[in-house]
Amino acid sequence: MELDVNVHLKYQLPAPADLLLQIEIADLADQKLQWSKLDTSDVDHMAHVTADDGLGERIWIRTDGEFRCDYTARVIVDRPVLDISALEAVPPHLLPGDTVRYLMPSRYCPSDEFQSFVAAEFGDLQGGARIAAMRDWINTSFSYVPGSSNAQTTALDSFVQRQGVCRDYAHVLIALARASTIPARFASVYAPGVTPPDFHAVAEVFLDGTWHLIDATGMASADTMARIGIGPDAAGVAFLSVFGQITLLEQTVSVTV
The missing domain is CATH 2.60.40.2250 (Immunoglobulin-like)
Known part of the structure; x- marks a missing residue:
């Protein structure tokens, strides 16, 4: 595209x-x-x-x-759209060194606070199937409300409020993925069809040995996104x-x- x-x-x-x-x-x-x-x-x-x-x-x-x-x-x-649910997670002891930092809690993604929730809600799923289920849960459970968050809003705040913008959706998915021992990072991208038109934020998760872009808002697919940069959360890629x-x-x- x-x-x-x-x-x-x-x-x-x-x-x-x-x-x-x-x-x-x-x-x-x-x-x-x-x-x-x-x-x-x-x-x-x-x-x-x-x-x-x-x-x-x-x-x-x-x-x-x-x-x-x-x-x-x-x-x-030139990026294919894959079925995330079919991808396997990489066991932690086999993860490449440069992915390990994306397992850890960060300023806006306190993933250690979500471990009990992830185990209770998604414990019967593994790897990409769990990521797909978490993406779908965020998409259906949250309301996209411009102005509902600010520069201090964390994934935990958004989780409680059940609303936010693309930045918040990405933070929640990243936190849930890390709580599942799946490396996840924040990606700033350009994509058509984003409403309102703006810089867009999505998650990127490490499955089957490589990174995959995932938009929990549902506004963009992987084959329509152009990456600007990546980081542990929004603080690292403003x-x-x-x-x-x-x-x-x-x-x-x-x-x-």
């Missing part, structure tokens, strides 16, 4: 500040970047650095006053981290087939 991505961001900074931006599509074997262009207002400093696990890049920016950023790209996504003060003026994200 060929996707066109257009992002426009505008902010006001009252004083010089450092920004860590992650909005560029990662060029990978299953998503080949055809072309891209990043255009910003004048800044004091700009440098690309490698993102988590070497998947994609972040950009350090030093600026003040009005900051504008426009990003356009075209990417070809599209913008600000070390200073900033005010949002404009933000639009468009993804078309």
